[in-house]
Amino acid sequence: FWECGGTLAAPCISSAVAHKLMAFVAPKVIGGARAPTPVGDLGFVEMTQAVSLHDYAWQVVGPDLLFTGYLPSSGGVQALASELEEA
Secondary structure: OOOOOHHHHHHHHHOOOOOEEEEEEOOOOOOOOOOOOOOOOOOOOOHHHOOOOEEEEEEEEOOEEEEEEEOHHHOHHHHHHHHHHHO
């Protein structure tokens, strides 16, 4: 479990040390060059470079949405379950 902001999230994702991502989305909007972001600079400039998550789901938590998904490096929930069975 690693709770962090955008500054630590970007290196965590790009170095493939995390398997599962959980993020809350609130009914609020903030923007601007200095506004806080959930993920810092990954060096991507086009949507075709975006990281696509697998086995993702949305869940309502009060007024917010909880997004859960697995990063490609994890192989998804089935691959992680197989690894646990082998251990």
